[in-house]
Amino acid sequence: xxxxxxxxxxxxxxxxxxxxxxxxxxxxxxxxxxxxxxxxxxxxxxxxxxxxxxxxxxxxxxxxxxxxxxxxxxxxxxxxxxxxxxxxxxxxxxxxxxxxx
Amino acid sequence: xxxxxxxxxxxxxxxxxxxxxxxxxxxxxxxxxxxxxxxxxxxxxxxxxxxxxxxxxxxxxxxxxxxxxxxxxxxxxxxxxxxxxxxxxxxxxxxxxxxxxxxxxxxxxxxxxxxxxxxxxxxxxxxxxxxxxxxxxxxxxxxxxxxxxxxxxxxxxxxxxxxxxxxxx
Numbered sequence: 001x002x003x004x005x006x007x008x009x010x011x012x013x014x015x016x017x018x019x020x021x022x023x024x025x026x027x028x029x030x031x032x033x034x035x036x037x038x039x040x041x042x043x044x045x046x047x048x049x050x051x052x053x054x055x056x057x058x059x060x061x062x063x064x065x066x067x068x069x070x071x072x073x074x075x076x077x078x079x080x081x082x083x084x085x086x087x088x089x090x091x092x093x094x095x096x097x098x099x100x101x
Numbered sequence: 102x103x104x105x106x107x108x109x110x111x112x113x114x115x116x117x118x119x120x121x122x123x124x125x126x127x128x129x130x131x132x133x134x135x136x137x138x139x140x141x142x143x144x145x146x147x148x149x150x151x152x153x154x155x156x157x158x159x160x161x162x163x164x165x166x167x168x169x170x171x172x173x174x175x176x177x178x179x180x181x182x183x184x185x186x187x188x189x190x191x192x193x194x195x196x197x198x199x200x201x202x203x204x205x206x207x208x209x210x211x212x213x214x215x216x217x218x219x220x221x222x223x224x225x226x227x228x229x230x231x232x233x234x235x236x237x238x239x240x241x242x243x244x245x246x247x248x249x250x251x252x253x254x255x256x257x258x259x260x261x262x263x264x265x266x267x268x269x270x
């Protein structure tokens with residue numbers, strides 16, 4: 001196993017996530033795409049942790065931190081989406097233009 | 102990639118499943134299918150973690166992501182009454198700008214990774230013991246650990262405050 005093959009796979013998943021964030025109009029699906037990007041970052045952390053053979057497993061610890069932050073992000077994100085839906089009866093990000101003049 | 106090594110075959114199969122599942126996540130017209138295909142992508146990355154000798158992270162990924170976050174997403178889909186089933190209004194009409202950005206990002210990231218690391222081998226996959234991870238968290242990374250647990254607590258309280266209906270005032 002080369003380290004580059006993990007990095008290329010991670011780059012592919014990150015790019016697919018970017019495509020999803022840009023193309024989706026539904027806020028829940030945008031969050032799903034963000035999860036894809038975070039999963040790609042996790043692959044990088046663990047692959048580098050194994051590649052550099054860190055005896056203290058720093059890469060894996062940071063992957064755990066990323067998982068925690070992802071959980072916090074999904075919780076707060078879905079609460080915001082729920083609030084938007086309650087106020088505007090829509091979860092379409094194109095209609096959220098109250099900050100536009 | 103040397104296909105005479107069994108690990109590379111496992112990697113190839115898992116990688117193909119992950120990329121296919123991710124593409125379904127971002128292109129499916131059915132919200133439920135998109136959320137459930139995210140399970141496929143994340144299960145694939147758990148498989149990669151086991152391939153890399155990170156069993157504890159793989160277990161946490163399955164428990165936290167597939168066990169909790171996906172369920173939260175499914176609740177989000179149901180509460181916001183996104184049309185379950187076929188829907189035409191989920192995507193922008195013109196996918197090309199997004200596709201150009203995504204392909205350019207992939208070219209830069211993958212090109213620099215290959216140019217920098219070339220065919221540097223991961224020569225020795227030593228399974229990391231969970232006790233090592235515990236020692237590292239509570240020794241070297243104890244301040245980030247406290248910060249991240251505070252972030253999680255704040256997010257928890259924040260989402261409760263945001264999502265509940267104001268009935269008392």
